[in-house]
Amino acid sequence: MTAMQAARRTLSDVFGYDSFRPGQESVVSAILSGRDVMAVMPTGAGKSMCYQIPALVLEGITLVVSPLISLMRDQVSSLLQNGVRAAYLNSSLTSRQYMLALDNAKRGVYKIIYVAPERLLTRSFLDFAMQADIAQVVVDEAHCVSQWGQDFRPGYLDIAPFIAQLPRRPRVSAFTATATESVKKDIMRLLELRQPYAVTTGFDRPNLFFEVRREGNRDLALLRFLKEQQGKSGIVYCGTRKGVEEVTGMLVQNRIDAVGYHAGMGDEERMSAQEDFVSDRAPVIVATNAFGMGIDKSNVSFVVHYNMPKDLESYYQEAGRAGRDGEDAVCCLLYQPSDVHLNTFLIDHAQENMQLDAETQKIVTDRAKERLKQMTYYATTSGCLRTKILSYFGETPENPRCGNCSGCMTAAQERDVTREAGRIVACVLALGGKYGKALTAKVLAGSQSERIRERQLDKLTVFGSLKAEGEENIRLMIDELIIDEVLELTDGQYPLLKAGPRAREALLGDEPIRMTIAHRDAAPAPRLRVTAKPNVDKALLKRLNRLRRSIAEEQHVPPFIIFTNATIRDMAVKCPRTRAQMLCVDGVGERKMDRYGDMFLRVIREYLEE
Ligand code: ADP
Ligand code: ZN
Secondary structure (H helix, E strand, O other): OOHHHHHHHHHHHOOOOOOOOOOHHHHHHHHHOOOOEEEEOOOOOOHHHHHHHHHHHOOOEEEEEOOOHHHHHHHHHHHHHOOOOEEEEOOOOOHHHHHHHHHHHHOOOOOEEEEOHHHOOOHHHHHHHHHOOEEEEEEOOHHHHOOOOOOOOHHHHHHHHHHHHOOOOOEEEEEEOOOOHHHHHHHHHHOOOOOOEEEEOOOOOOOEEEEEEOOOOHHHHHHHHHHHOOOOOEEEEEOOHHHHHHHHHHHHHOOOOEEEEOOOOOHHHHHHHHHHHHOOOOOEEEEEHHHHHHOOOOOOOEEEEOOOOOOHHHHHHHHOOOOOOOOOEEEEEEOOOHHHHHHHHHHHHHHHHHOOOHHHHHHHHHHHHHHHHHHHHHHHOOOOHHHHHHHHOOOOOOOOOOOOEHHHHHHHHOEEOHHHHHHHHHHHHHOOOOOOHHHHHHHHHOOOOHHHHHOOHHHOOOOOOOHHHOHHHHHHHHHHHHHOOOEEEOOOOOOOEEEOOOHHHHHHOOOOOEEOOOOOOOOOOOOOOOOOOOOOOHHHHHHHHHHHHHHHHHHOOOHHHHOOHHHHHHHHHHOOOOHHHHHOOOOOOHHHHHHHHHHHHHHHHHHHHO
């Protein structure tokens, strides 16, 4: 079996997935062949699979340097659930626990070890590392090594010296979700990557709907938004701790189960807020941007920014925490001009405590202001929001209008169709009220159908007068004109189209007519959904979720660690009745089959027998 075959086997047997996602396969293959890797992949793209699979295929240990305790904990519990021996080494362990874990590591108990960067150069850790067979060092959130990035973490500078001390240099792979060219260069230089295989996978997250709301009162805008999202779970980001407290209070007063989360709270209170959110007990968490990274949960259906963040890097990273399970999700930014002033103030005062020389300080400030300007363009543009984001990250989308953001939706709303309406009325008059909607649209679109030629309708001057519009749009306009009483439909089995009371006005074009019809040239390309959503049995889904929740509570882990939402949903669609069928569900590997398969099969069986 080749290494890649082993990798595919691991993907399906251990993790329960049929196929690699875009970008994953080439990274896995590069790592297996011994190369260094520099991978820029958006949140939710599936970075962990890229290094966890090689970790299991390769002889030896994989070390993963990660900046956050909560991320490490979740990764390790997920791995353990899948039967992979893994551990983390960070400051959340007591020194006894730490020594014990290190002892285990020395004895080769773990395949994957997550470690905080600050540990790397400590005596005890080096002692272990010098003797261990380390096959791979992974640097997660690699942008933390760059001072130009938004999350500089000095401990990351220890990574290269650490690797240099190892008796045999392992392959080194760096992963990040946000990297502009300069940050990417910094990562490769500071981590001393050797001719890395560099890959940047598409930044687009097709399942996210982007929107900006510029209503005068943020609280009302937020309440309205949350009402639309009722029953779903999501994050509300605020710019300040005080904001978190105020917004949480406001939501609770309005009977929304929200919990607050910020660094100024006591550890216990903060942990319990996070627990409530992650375990789905509180559907809404209000948090500061700075501590958002610690919240990791895959079924986040929306992310609202109560304030505009300082740059698109932060915004896209935070907003990108929605929909990581691949389900449709909404990212909403509430914008007010005062956001710009506040951010400018923060930039002007941020560098004071970094003790930079005057020249460097000016560069840093200028860059930050430029980033803020781009963020502000995003918040105020009337164009496509997705295009704005993607082009900021250096991508050129095929279609400049995505059709899945508030920019595209309002563009469709603001269309003046006075001229088109006039032509439609002229056509209806020319047809003498003898035909229905469909044929009228065909005549206007200049369609070459039998019926039209037979009746010589193609000889009329109105024939093809709205050719550029297309039949579909014409039919939509006719519907609108009926509502507006410009046209009327007769009663009966085959309703015919005739002029309505306001037809004359439309024909003269005195009053402008506006409609929510897309511009022909601006019409979004038909969006290829990755998966057409199959019908889910909602009642079954509910039971499966209940079972998942009770298992999760018993084990004191978040529900998505047992199975992700996407897996539960797939189960409700496939409705497996046998172990073999259960293994075909996305996200059910052999280990999880052994642990939970029968319980879930029983619930399905009981459900089907009722
Ligand atoms: P990232 O670290 O890039 O934000 P994760 O590694 O957390 O993303 O993966 C996001 C989600 O996608 C997880 O639930 C993961 O199990 C799932 N996933 C990853 N790879 C695949 C795959 N090849 N097929 C199906 N689901 C996958
Ligand atoms: Zn768009």
